Amino acid sequence: MSVRHALLALLSEGPKYGLQLRQEFEARTGEVWPLNVGQVYTTVQRLERDGLVESDDGEAPGPQKTYQITDKGSAELTAWLTTPPADSAPPRDELLIKVLVAVRLPGVDVGSIVQAHRRQLIQTMSGYARLKENAAEDDFELLLVVDAELFRLEASVRWLDVAEARIRDLPPATATAAAPVRRTARSAG
Known part of the structure; x- marks a missing residue:
């Protein structure tokens, strides 16, 4: 599963902070796949590094740093949603x-x-x-x-x-x- 793309999807709805992303990810996946908040922050930092999201750098009032999707991130999300998964080789079952x-x-x-x-x-x-x-x-x-x-x-x-x-x-x-x-x-x- 692509946590990276799931977080982009959540951010496409509007700005969110890390803990909020984790909570919404778990709610949207039926709370079957728990997500470590550290994994959320690591993934969001990589998304930011790649120009797919941007943060407010803590400029907003309160302790939470919020993230929002960029145009490049929206394009990445659309490409992911419309590209079938690669099922050409059998998985290592x-x-x-x-x-x-x-x-x-x-x-x-x-x-x-x-x-x-x-x-x-x-x-x-x-x-x-x-x-x-x-x-x-x-x-x-x-x-x-x-x-x-x-x-x-x-x-x-x-x-x-x-x-x-x-x-x-x-x-x-x-x-x-x-x-x-x-x-x-x-x-x-």
Whole structure:
């Protein structure tokens, strides 16, 4: 997620100070992604360095330094909003890597690994489903976040189903044939 661009979006509504940016970011993302106030200030300083925002340099009354988006920042925000995410290369998915590695390890019950991950994913889905049931109907941001997570988790469960079927169809020798030879201190001699 681009915190940088989310902060630009918030600043496009008008000037804000750092703590206000953090609070509004969390509210807009359904309070699912907590944001450290230090990260806000570091990001805003970089945005200022890059000419995307400007500050009042503490000239306003009170202790809060406010930031506002520049024309360059507005153009950057528009470009980000209208550019599809780069999904050309598969992401480094830890679950995928675990299954790929486990398939080639001798003596590993890949089926039990797949089942353990499936149980965890379904348990997590149940938690999100309860969160969705208890959410206020007008909590639009939270409901969108929960829907996205439910679809993502469901896709992972479906992938595990396909992976398990493919693994079951592997000839027994295939899983261990590509495994590297383990050398012990005695055999490395």
